[in-house]
Amino acid sequence: MSETPDIKKGLVGVYADESSISKVMPETNSLTYRGYAVQDLCENASFDETAYLLWNGELPSQAQLAAFQAEEKANRALSPALLRVLREFPRDAHPMDAIRTAVSFMGMEDPETADISDAAQRRKAMRLLAKIPAAVAASNRLSKGLEPIAPDASLSFGANFFHMVFGKVPQPEVLKAFDVSMILYAEHTFNASTFTARTICSTMADMHGAITGAIAALKGPLHGGANEAVMHMLKEIPSPDVAEAWLRERFDHKALVMGFGHRVYKTGDSRVPTMKKYAEIMAEVVGDKRWMNTSAVLARVMLAEKKIHPNLDFPAGPAYYLMGFDIPLFTPIFVCSRITGWAAHVLEQAADNRLIRPLSFYTGLEQRPVVPLAQRG
Ligand SMILES: CC(=O)SCCNC(=O)CCNC(=O)[C@H](O)C(C)(C)COP(=O)(O)OP(=O)(O)OC[C@H]1O[C@@H](n2cnc3c(N)ncnc32)[C@H](O)[C@@H]1OP(=O)(O)O
Numbered sequence: 001m002s003e004t005p006d007i008k009k010g011l012v013g014v015y016a017d018e019s020s021i022s023k024v025m026p027e028t029n030s031l032t033y034r035g036y037a038v039q040d041l042c043e044n045a046s047f048d049e050t051a052y053l054l055w056n057g058e059l060p061s062q063a064q065l066a067a068f069q070a071e072e073k074a075n076r077a078l079s080p081a082l083l084r085v086l087r088e089f090p091r092d093a094h095p096m097d098a099i100r101t102a103v104s105f106m107g108m109e110d111p112e113t114a115d116i117s118d119a120a121q122r123r124k125a126m127r128l129l130a131k132i133p134a135a136v137a138a139s140n141r142l143s144k145g146l147e148p149i150a151p152d153a154s155l156s157f158g159a160n161f162f163h164m165v166f167g168k169v170p171q172p173e174v175l176k177a178f179d180v181s182m183i184l185y186a187e188h189t190f191n192a193s194t195f196t197a198r199t200i201c202s203t204m205a206d207m208h209g210a211i212t213g214a215i216a217a218l219k220g221p222l223h224g225g226a227n228e229a230v231m232h233m234l235k236e237i238p239s240p241d242v243a244e245a246w247l248r249e250r251f252d253h254k255a256l257v258m259g260f261g262h263r264v265y266k267t268g269d270s271r272v273p274t275m276k277k278y279a280e281i282m283a284e285v286v287g288d289k290r291w292m293n294t295s296a297v298l299a300r301v302m303l304a305e306k307k308i309h310p311n312l313d314f315p316a317g318p319a320y321y322l323m324g325f326d327i328p329l330f331t332p333i334f335v336c337s338r339i340t341g342w343a344a345h346v347l348e349q350a351a352d353n354r355l356i357r358p359l360s361f362y363t364g365l366e367q368r369p370v371v372p373l374a375q376r377g
């Protein structure tokens with residue numbers, strides 16, 4: 001057998017390509033999108049502006065933003081065929097499976113599926129940005145025996161999402177916290193789901209195929225699924241006073257603590273302070289400090305005992321819970337945001353494509369002859 005090559009399991013530390021979309025700087029716990037710090041975007045721009053930025057490289061002028069928003073609003077409605085399909089999904093299907101299947105269906109009915117030119121891929125990305133929240137909200141309502149609520153083009157992106165889920169729009173502080181979470185979730189270099197999207201795109205497959213695969217990758221609890229897992233964990237802990245004991249028992253079982261750790265950030269996730277601030281605002285608005293108090297104990301003990309910091313999913317989970325969303329909707333909400341980053345990467349990959357195809361080092365049996373079935377007994 002040949003000598004074992006230098007295998008980077010999990011592709012740890014491997015630069016797989018160049019990208020000009022975002023930059024993670026673990027040495028300073030910071031993150032920029034197209035050169036703008038995410039915190040700056042959260043305080044001085046909206047999610048729509050961030051989506052425009054990710055896709056076009058620059059923040060929009062007022063006229064460019066108005067045109068972008070008008071196009072998003074015009075594309076929100078789901079087709080009657082998709083609504084019929086959503087009605088047929090099993091009631092207990094996980095919403096991530098529902099949105100993955102809905103996006104795959106959208107690909108079959110999109111008028112430009114097979115056209116992978118840059119212009120067509122951008123139009124498809126816009127249709128996905130507009131329709132994914134409608135499909136997430138509709139499947140959530142159908143799973144509870146409620147009728148879907150049609151999108152309202154007079155409402156902003158975030159307000160329309162609350163309208164489609166709950167039939168009402170919350171107060172401005174809640175909308176702001178939601179918008180901030182959407183900005184923070186929008187993009188994060190070569191994470192597993194984005195890399196999946198780029199790999200699919202590298203075969204010259206279409207936008208909907210790449211996004212369907214990315215959604216499948218995001219669902220896992222080591223990635224986007226962690227925001228749901230965080231809230232299930234917080235709910236398991238009866239009160240903040242017993243949180244430390246609960247966590248120490250988890251250490252005894254060597255169990256993962258969801259919402260902690262990160263492949264790239266080792267001394268803190270750049271997005272956590274901003275998301276934590278808005279989760280705390282949500283706790284004030286709702287008048288329920290239990291989740292943030294429990295979170296504070298877990299973060300303190302994890303740092304002291306394991307030197308592991310929370311990631312974005314840790315404050316995002318309780319923030320979404322305090323906004324009133326069902327826990328299984330948390331990762332689909334992540335999808336509503338990350339479609340912007342995924343699509344930006346698909347466009348970037350396609351613009352300078354090379355098939356993504358690494359090597360594996362074979363450790364199986366040496367070549368041997370096939371014994372015919374009759375002689376195998
Ligand atoms: C939006 C996002 O996707 S952010 C990530 C969301 N995922 C989670 O919150 C799930 C929990 N976290 C984890 O499983 C991991 O930290 C990951 C998957 C995010 C990163 O994994 P890796 O980069 O492979 O980190 P790695 O596994 O090398 O961790 C180093 C050590 O810290 C430990 N560790 C890392 N995260 C955790 C955690 N959440 N709980 C307990 N221990 C942990 C590992 O067990 C490992 O210990 P060891 O050296 O004794 O084996």
Ligand SMILES: O=C([O-])CC(=O)C(=O)O
Nearest residue numbers: 187188190191192263264
């Ligand atoms: O970068 C990663 O590996 C995971 C992550 O935080 C993200 O996708 O937002």
